[in-house]
Amino acid sequence: MIIWNGWGILVVLITAVFTVPLGFxxxxxxxxxSAGLGAGAGLVLGAVGVYFAGRKLNAPRQGFHPATGQPVEYRNAHTFFFVPMQYWAFVLPIGGVAAAISALPL
Incomplete structure (x- = not known):
């Protein structure tokens, strides 16, 4: 079962956009x-896209409380498996390196 909140599913979609074509x-x-080499490169490139998308989507926004008019900082929660999107950019390259190493001929 895949668990996400908000636009967190974009982690999978952005990663697939890079990984599948480069693998093929x-x-x-x-x-x-050697498909693993392309898939590994796709995971690394997908991590870059996920990082910037996560930073953009999870950036706090300044607003005002409707009842009191006081300034409030609204935070978004776009997560994938309870981890904010931008932090997946540090996990995906590990999988990319593992996929590339597994594709190397020994």
Missing amino acids: LAAEVLGSD
Whole structure:
């Protein structure tokens, strides 16, 4: 089961936009055994996209309390598995490196 809050599902979608095409491209150009190299590169590039999207979506916004008129800082909560989106940018490259290493011929 996948758990997300707000636009947190974008972690999967942004990562897939980079990982799937690069995996297929590497498999086509370098051979089917090298698909992990492209997928690893896609995970690293996807991490960059997830970081900037998460920072943008989770940025606090200044507003005013409707009843009192006092300034209030509204915080967004776009999470994926209870982790804010932008922090997934530090987890995804680990998977990318693991995928690239597993695709290397030994």
